[in-house]
Amino acid sequence: MEVNSVQNLCNYLITCAIRRCRISEDFCRLSISVKSSPQSTTPLLWISVSDTGVGSTLEEFLGLKFANDPIVADKWDGVICVATTSISDKEIHHFKVNLTETDSSRRMTKLHSVTKNGAKFSGTEVSLWISENIDDLLRDITFFLRKMLVLKAPVSSYELFRFSMLILPTIPALKNVLTSDFFFLKLLWSQCESHILQLASSSLPSSAPNIDQLKSGFEEYVSKHGNILNDVCHRCFSTGSREYLKVGSGVACSTGNQRSNGQVMEVVIIVSEIPETTQSSCFRAYDKKTEILYFKDYSPCSISQSSLDALTSIKWKDYGLTLRSIAVQDGCTLLEWQNLPPFAHIDIVLHSYHKQVLILPCKESSQVDQSLTRKAVKLALNELKEKNGGVLLSERALKICNYAPDLAKTIAGLILSSHDLSFKGECISLLGLQFQEITRNVVEDCIKEKIISAIGLNDIKPQRTREAASFLFDDEVIQELDTLDEEYEECEEAFGS
Amino acid sequence: MEGKHSSPHSINLLKKIKDFTRSILEDLCNGCSPTIYIDKFRTYCTESSGNCCCSSDLPKGKEILTLQRECHARRMDVLLRVLMVVQQLLQENRHASKRDIYYMNPLIFKEQSVVDRAINDICILLHCSRHNLNVVSVGNGLVMGWLRFSEAGRKFDCINSPNTAHPIPVHVEYVEDIISVAQYILIVEKESVFQRLANDQFCRQNRCIVITGRGYPDVPTRRFLRLLIETLHLTAYCLVDCDPYGIDILSTYRFGSMQMAYDAKFLRIPEIHWLGAFPSDCEKYHLPQQCLLSLTAEDKQKVEGMLLRCYLEHEVPLWRAELQLLLDRGFKFEIEALSVHTLSFLSNEYLPSKIQSGAYI
Secondary structure, three states: OEEOOHHHHHHHHHHHHHHHHHHOOOOEEEEEEEEEOOOOOOOEEEEEEEEOOOOOOOHHHHOOEEOOOHHHHHHEOOEEEEEEEOOOOOEEEEEEEEOOOOOHHHOEEEEEEEEOOOOOOOEEEEEEEEEOOHHHHHHHHHHHHHHHHHHOOOOOHHHOEEEEEEEOOOHHHHHOOOHHHHHHHHHHHHHHHHHHHHHHOOOOOOOOOHHHHHHHHHHHHHHOOOOOOOOOOOOOOHHHOOOOEEEEEEEEEOOOOOOOOOEEEEEEEEEEEOOHHHHHHOOOOOOOEEEEEEEEOOEEOOOOHHHHHHHHHOOHHHHOOOEEEEEEEOOEEEEEEOOOOOOEEEEEEEEEEEOOOOOOOOOOOHHHHHHHHHHHHHHHHHHHHHHOOOOOOOHHHHHHHOOHHHHHHHHHHHHHOOOOHHHHHHHHHHOOOOHHHOOHHHHHHHHHHHHHHHHHHHHHOOHHHHHHHOOOOOOOOOHHHOOHHHHOOOOOOOOOO | OOOOOOOHHHHHHHHHHHHHHHHHHHHHHOOOOOOEEEEOOOOOOOOOOOOOOOOOOOOOOEEEEOOOOHHHHHHHHHHHHHHHHHHHHHHHOOOEEHHHHHHHOHHHHOOHHHHHHHHHHHHHHHOOOHHHHOEEOOOOOEEEEOEEEEEOOEEEEOOOOOOOOEEOOOOHHHEEEEEEOOOEEEEEOOHHHHHHHHHOOHHHHOOEEEEEOOOOOOHHHHHHHHHHHHHHOOEEEEEOOEOHHHHHHHHHHHHOOOOOHHHHHHHOOOOOEEEEOOOOHHHHOOOOHHHOEEOOHHHHHHHHHHHOOHHHHHHOHHHHHHHHHHHHHOEEEOHHHHHHOOOOHHHHHHHHHHHHHOOOO
16 A cells, blocks of 8 residues: 555554454454654654554555655655564564665564563554644544444454544643644543443444444434534434434345455445424535445445445436436545435445455455445345335335325225225224224325335335236237327227217 | 115125225235236237137236336326225215216316226226216217117107107116017117108108117117117117228127227127128219218228227128228218218118118128
């Protein structure tokens, strides 16, 4: 990977730490520390990313390429310090990696080792000095971590990790920080703390399937406006409940052959319906765009081209949506919708990972990736439709839904206008209603709801089934009658009345 | 319970309506789209191999209405609305015309044919004829001649004035006490020809019954005609214009219409003979060229379509041969063209000569 920004490097280091934690068979701790140097006149920061996962093989750092970019060079000297130890090691090994060194054999320098005094633990700390504005750095890392929180606890107990963030600004450094910045730091600190508490008190058991964790994490992410708030936005999501969130998830797994390496794609899609009144009172700006949150092996990153292609190829119209554009800006992918219903917003998260964790990510088949993305997104959309009657209906289904009130009224009329009381009672009980409290409106509403739900379910079935069903058993189509099918425009005379 | 005056037939139909409503509700309560299976019937096909089974009255396939297509949702909506009206009519033992039903919701139905189709669908679903639903059409047919009958106590004494037109009763099921001294029944396509015969006192000189459906015959006209033929065992002759529409009307009397194919077994009249006018009549009766009209493109298209109908080939090949001749010659003429010689040529010469010489097919 080419390091073209400090943020890019920090994200990579965190990603590597997460991977080591996943490989470990124990609960792990991931810490990110930022310290500013009191002596320096320039804003010199010391960053450390440490974890208690398995020890590093160092290959993950040796593969880094230092971009020939003066801006990066101004901020970072290309040196990384690594301290690592495996569970079986008796010592902690220290290395210095200089990425500016063109001769690969001289890139890494082994420094002194420190004995573990018989203690059994594993872990890695990667640290570096950079010249960067602390606000910018913290903002970027926070942004990254807020996304990370979406994943909640991962796959299974041995892959669990927690992370915290430690900010230790020294007193001289604080003197140079504006009051507002100070509050920002405080806020950041309290947010991270609260997130840790939440992770610890997660309502889901750690053994819950990954997709459930992702779903729960993403619901929180959406209801807290991208984890910016500590709690659910009560303005947008009244009473703190998630009644406005319509959630669908889908998981697609490759068959596990060598090429795909047990690849999994998990997708969660949330449609939030925000009351119009709250839209103006909340800081959140709602628009017709959806940011695609993309995770690769438990780390936020830019979406892969194959996944992007898959998103483009989805028949969104089957879900009543028209995609106006897909834009990728600063690693952030935005889908813009043409016809999103008013007061609705769509959030999408994609997580691609391998069941079998590898130290270094392997090269994947873009075809497999594309197919898995497509499949998982469609499953999520279908589940969303299935569980939430009337949501994401295709244009065709919406047209059919227009008949629901009339159909409900007529069916209710057929029941209630019958002179047969036992028939009426039977129908009312079929609908699950109490005979005593029956009014025409109650029966109509109940039937309408069931009709809309049935239309929604039909909308998920493939087009092929729909087309075939209407002429089942039809052994022959009579040419002269064809024109009658749609509108039945036969004159009274010719009708033989 | 159902109305005091409901007939056992109505009670049976009301039970079927309730069963149908219940099945829709059960589908919905099971989370499924209501599915309505409607048998498909046809009076003919265009199968050239001759292996078709159109002569059988059994259904030929099924149509399945579900909430998966917008046109089906609309059709289901109309069907259920009309069914609700039918339920009400049967419960209260009242009758309504198709037009009455249309005007109950003109904005929804948009046109009469939509209601007509719903009524047909309901007849197929409930296995009954339209009049069983207490739905009637405004009577269109006329009758005159040597006939006397009563309809629900009302007497129709045509014999008293055999050249006076009487409306054909709408409630044919209530027609009884049919008495006639007629020797045959003459069916004419158009009211103008019917009036020509009335003016010429045709029935005073010929012991017959004359009927017209005034164009395509409605259900009461066909049911009444069938009732007369079954009761009186008379030969029926049909006189139509020598054009595609005339022959199509003739076919409707003989085989029934495609739209009401489900009820064809009660409406068709297999005993009917085609008396004229044939394309070959123009030479036989020396019709001048100015009485002949060229077939339009639409006429030709209609004839070509009709020539493919299986029943013409299998059951009335002579009719088909005349139809082919019509197309080959490329001209048509109206019955009124026979008046070119004298006004009463039709009554005094054409019809008697045709019937006496057996010049019908």
